[in-house]
Amino acid sequence: MPELPEMETYRRQLTPLIQGMAITGVEVNRPKSLNVDPEQFIQTLLGNRVVRIDRRAKHLLFLLATNEVLLLHLMLGGWMFYGTEEEKPDRTTQVVIHYGTKHLYFIGLRLGYLHLHSGSEVDALLSKLGPEPLEAHFTFARFQAECKGKKSNLKVVLIDQTIISGIGNCYSDEICFSAGLLPIRKIPSLQEEELNRLYHAMRAVLLEAIQYGGYMESPLFSGDPLTGQFDARCRVYDREGEPCLRCGHPIIKKEVSSRKCFYCANCQA
Structure with a gap:
């Protein structure tokens, strides 16, 4: 999607x-x-x-x-x-x-x-959509406020459009990998430093994905040089069984709240 x-x-x-x-x-x-x-x-x-x-x-x-x-x-x-x-x-x-x-x-x-x-x-x-994660007013303090009181795991929170808008299956996994956090971690278990890592990873991954045209490879027009170029840069999404680019351990695929989820169990904690 x-x-x-x-x-x-x-x-x-x-x-x-x-x-x-x-x-x-x-x-x-x-x-x-x-x-x-x-x-x-x-x-x-x-x-x-x-x-x-x-x-x-x-x-x-x-x-x-x-x-x-x-x-x-x-x-x-x-x-x-x-x-x-x-x-x-x-x-x-x-x-x-x-x-x-x-x-x-x-x-x-x-x-x-x-x-x-x-x-x-x-x-x-x-009106019910959550804030845009790349807007200037979406500060770390705002991110903390959005996460406050949430009991779910990271995957569920990141894809909940009423909390943060625009993130789905692919980028929730890529963000968690970039932050070195397991997408199955519960929000209350995260320390402030881990939340900060997650916040900065979210912005960095989304900006990189935009720079490389996202992960969907269907071109918008004949000769389209951009659309889908991020697909080859995905670190974990749809890479089940492949070696982790950070530590070499195989990428795991698991169903989390009825959503497919990809992560490295060795270097994400």
């Missing part, structure tokens, strides 16, 4: 491609991916323009010139591709937004969605 770095990579790469461009056509192949009648969706978008793309947690917000907002959550298996019909991947599309000869394809939106809202509706829908 796309997490904060993947969605931020989409935002940064897609903005110069479609911002300010007139929408010349819309296809809806799966009405269940929308929250409004397809005809209303199409009529709102035709001739409209995306004036800005924002990101909040794992969502992208396409702000339209007419003040409506397209709220995208790709969920499991969702991705986007921008290009000509000839360049399009051989995959089923649920929604397509046309920009002349180029098109923005929404692929794999079986669990995900592309909803049309007013600005106030979006604010209400996203």
